[in-house]
Amino acid sequence: MKRWQWLSLFAALALFVAACGSGTVDTTTDGSATTGTGAATTDATTGTTADGTATTQPTGTGEAGSGGEFIAFQWQGPSQANAYLSTGTKDLLAGSLVLEPLAEFDPAGQLVPALAAELPTQENGGIAADFSSITWTLQEGLLWSDGTPVTADDVVFSWEYCTNPETGCVADFATVESVVADDDLNVTITFTEPQPYPFTHFVTYTYPILQRAQFTDCAGAGADACTEQNFAPIGTGPYMVTDLRPEDIVTYEINPNYRGIAEGKPFFGSITIEGGGDAEAVARSVLEIGEGDYAWNLQVAPEILEPMEGAGNGVVLAAFASNVEHLNFNQTDPAEDADRSDFAGGANPHPVFFDNPDLIRALSMAINREELVAVGYGAGGTPTCNIWPSEPAISTNMDACLTQDIEGANALLDEIGAVDSDGDGVREWEGIPLEFDFVTSTNAVRQSNQDLIADYWEQIGVVANMRNEDAGLFFDGTNASDASIWKFFADIQMFTNGSTGPDPQGYMVQYITSQIPESTNAYAGGNIPRYASEEYDALWAQLSGMSLDDPARNEVVIQLNDLIVGSGAIVPLVYRASVSAFANDIQGVGDLNAWDSEYWNIEEWTRG
Template sequence: MKRLSFRLVSLVLALVMALGAFGTTFAQGNTLNILYWQAVSILNPYLSGGTKDLEAASLILEPLAWFGPEGELVPALAADIPTLENGGISEDSTQITWTLKEGIVWSDGTPFTASDVVFTWEYCTNPETGCSGLSFYDGVTEVVAVDDLTVQVTFEAPQPYPYLPFVSYSAPILQEAQFAECTGAAAATCTDQNFGPIGTGPFMVETFLPNDVVEFVANPNFRGAAEGKPYFQRVVFKGGGDAESAARAVLETGEMDYAWNLQISPEILNSMEAAGMGQVIVGFAGSLERILLNQTNASSDLPEGVRSTNVDGSNPHPFLTNPVISHAMSMAIDRTIISEQLYGPGGQALCNVVSGPPRNVSPNNDDCLTQDIEGANAMLDEAGIVDSDGDGIREYEGTPLSVLYQTSTNAVRQSTQALIKQWWSEIGIETELRNIDSSVFFGGDPSSPDTYQKFYADVEMFTSGTNGPDAQSFLVRWICGEFPGPENGWLGRNVPRHCDPEYDALYEELTAESDPERRSELTIQLNDILIENGAIIPLIYRADVSAVSNTIEGIQMNGWDTELWNIEDWTRAE
């Protein structure tokens, strides 16, 4: 009955939202009302590639350390950050030893120990789990509980940046007791665990309706409870709608306290903010809005298991593996118009895969900042990629340059699509546009044909970026063998199916390099290979743009990790 009654309440709230008139009591007192218009699908971050799922799960599940607003490491479950100086990192850089905070318990009252950390590694690295965070544990050969409060991580080779395993909202700790029977092939079947994980964070799940709403309550066993943390005793984490309605709910009507991921025309956002109910907050880190070019054949004529699958390199895309075509597509785009008219302060024109911090940003690709339709046409003509039958569409080896361009449903993204379709038509490329509900597109359902990882299209657009100031965990997304496919539940991270042995060799060098300056040099070289190969077209250096009620205090906007990383410190002004 509890689930049924809550569903009825949710439907009523959704109806009222649609009418644009939430009651004023919905955003008062000790209830924090959060609106992520991309609704939450699952609360186990290891079984999802969607940021909205990881963000929601971060209220419950914590890592050993967060990345702070400046990209710095901030202890969460760890007592401190291991370094060479304090003895936490071995002299040969093959081991890192974490000391856990004393007295931490799970929300069910049982002790949090090093055994839970070891289990989390075993859970994610089980090849049958289909763990979307597997790359965070690359090169780890052993995780050992030295004692209840000490965890030692051993790498197969010197690890110059050992802060990927168990760090950030992408790699939190799972409770061994709860997930012990959910490893390997059983992982996806553990609905109770995946929808209601037990955590050490400030909140617990009370009710979860997938793709709709999560209700959290304060964790009475949270380590900050004695200090009155969290301030809010309940969080209603609502999903659905779109970015514009989410912004309005905070900035104009005041019915919600926080709204995330506001890709909205800057004019509209500024107009909403002028109502005086809330403010827009922005955080730059390492995120880029980009177009990925499928390096495999996505034709619907191909059978399941072959369509958009690498198949050992035997299923290439008919023309998008040709860098001349991808470079022409990039040259045709006016990034300045996109950034100024569609993003405003929330975005800057971008020509690189790695967008920050500055020491890792390549200076070699800035020519993309100037649109060059004439140059793109000349380059295609010179390569013999011409319109031979006069229908306005060029052909490559007999195949018309016609692409299906998909992204999530979002006003800014649809406007971007429309502009790019026009520009591509001016260089002889036909474009069909498709947008997919973001809860589906980012949901990771292996049975859905519409996820960004399945990539049943020629090109697709979305945002992601580095999970910290070091780019290694981002650059791993383009190495051979990391492809999504049927064998891993379509959870591989190399979404465009890019494969280049030169890139892989350079990436391996990066994983073994400890000198910071050389790491930056290698990062720039890897970035430039990706641009040259043409599997990605960077568009916009994106800030995280959200809106917060003027009544909420204590927020530290964070582009490097979850925006909710310090939610236990949020309060409501009296």
């Protein structure tokens, strides 16, 4: 069986495991399906390569920091290391070596403790009988990297920091009424209404704990100006930032107060994350040249990646979770004026895309998703019509998009009155030519897919003016550049995002109206297409209050998916695997973690 066929098979099996655990009482309330407490587990010391080979990877037991330097290539260079000021994966990864949450997800989608002593359950008294609150208990003896104790008050501060409206925090605490330190080790989160799935806040690398002492003066309007704190936060993780040059390089040294030091963890004494280049270049650096240990996010055409791996210097790991390559259709007007791409309470609609689902459906119908996959992804991708692609809540209601229909797209545009009135080959909508700016990151796969999409649309009388931006600026969560996806100063964007964790509730919340980024909130929020729907907002609120064993819960997720896709704000294209590469001598990685930080267990990594 070919290497990429094996990848597809193992990805499907991984999805099945995650799906089976994601909605069960064992996984989400009593933790009985987990195999560890954030330390090494059986899964953490065995891995699956892209050809399906299971590898045993023994962990070292030497002195902490004795392994020298680990070199990681993140071609999208980090901009900063504070997860609360960026939803860009490149920045979240940089911060995850330093800042930690109370709990995190393992590669199978199972929740495991990080800073917490155990997972709260109703049985151990951690979750209220009516799901109105959750109480977390910190491990005893935790220290910040500066040697001071970690306390429940730091958890309280992290909430205060994020809920200050002037901070520009990207995390959502709308369902949290209060966070209270019961004592030094116990903290209770009380919800505005019962939350049957209470594992959202301070879970995964998107919700880490900040040190009150370091960030006290950074809560509020001065958050962005706290460069020292945002670039080098004091944390509890295995490493500390020594230097961060935005979009370029981040260097780390071992945290002398890390809780695993006595056990010889972490093995590597220093970490260097190098930004720049592109996915193909960093893949070659690890797999062919052998000058690095890890290459992240290898969005590389399969016919290029496979021969690289064949050079024998490294191995490609892949995992499916919830990542979807998609198009965002700006629901606001990106014209260069005072309200550029601002929602402005609904007063600044896009002149063509707003409330025009049939026109966007025609654009979607014209796309050959099978060809996009064949050209850019191989078995590392599959066509999709859903923004939530994971079992058990997969919609089939949008599946017509899986078959390209140029004739049908042309007929639909004719039907709605989008016609070429002047014979120049370009249709108009209410007098406006259907010619749009279409932007994505600089990447060979994305440019090839852009070319294909532009060709499909040309066949239906629509012009796409293609543009690509440096990935470090396109995904810059600080929004310093106008190229940032959160500013969305274009008509159409293409990129990938996905969920941290297998439960869709925390992912679907990003598309509620209050999550729209605009200038008035420093572009904080995940609702990048600026989708506003009272029906969607109400349905998400309904989801957040549903019991996990309610058979109707999956149907509500499907309805949410269908609402936003049906609105035309988002056009899903490809369900993508996460793909990264490791040098052959790197051990202890286990399966690639597509549900959380890929560095989630870096303290276990060694060199053979």
